[in-house]
Amino acid sequence: MDAKAKKLLDDAGRQTYAEEAGIPVKDQPAALWKLLVLANLLSTRISAKIAVAAARELFAAGGGTPRGMAGLSWQQRVDALGRAHYRRYDEGTSTRLGRMAEIVLDVYGGDLRRLPDKAGRDRSRAAELLEHFPGIGPTGADIFCREAQAVWPWLRPYVDRLALRGADRVGLPGDPGKAGVPGKDVARFTAGLVRVARDKKLADAVARA
Structure with missing residues (x-):
């Protein structure tokens, strides 16, 4: 990953x-x-x-x-x-x-x-x-x-506009697969993207990784 x-x-x-x-x-x-x-x-x-x-x-x-x-x-x-x-x-x-x-x-x-x-x-x-x-x-x-x-695999990967904004903010691809994220973690990954889209301080900490 x-x-x-x-x-x-x-x-x-x-x-x-x-x-x-x-x-x-x-x-x-x-x-x-x-x-x-x-x-x-x-x-x-x-x-x-x-x-x-x-x-x-x-x-x-x-x-x-x-x-x-x-x-x-x-x-x-x-x-x-x-x-x-x-x-x-x-x-x-x-x-x-x-x-x-x-x-x-x-x-x-x-x-x-x-x-x-x-x-x-x-x-x-x-x-x-x-x-x-x-x-x-x-x-x-x-x-x-x-x-x-998380429970309906047919939806994966579901990355909405807000999650994509978070991905752009921290320099991650919008496609979880390209970031090496397994299917079982995609829902948590996109939730994390939404959180960094809303929280600049959190986004900065992730972006420095």
């Missing part, structure tokens, strides 16, 4: 954003639902740290499954977001999360493992389907796919 790629994984890619939020990296209904919630929360103009904290609060309140999220009242979701200081977007996000849960239940039978078949395991089609969820636009679809490639 490229020395700089190893430095990136060690300093910025020890965890994906899902793992940071306490979401198990598994191809299971609850884990994929939680990832979708996190992608929704990360899509707004708010810090990743606050979005991760908000996800944890929602899951602790009972929103860790589509049925559980749908069962929370609008105010309960707002309160959970507020405890994580997810402000300004809390009311609209509460509404979108409730609607998103209903769609997962109605269209996917509560199980997002059906999405790959619906998408024909085509990355562009998967992104289109994800954008049908309220609050998930191109950015949210990128976040979901970037993280889901």
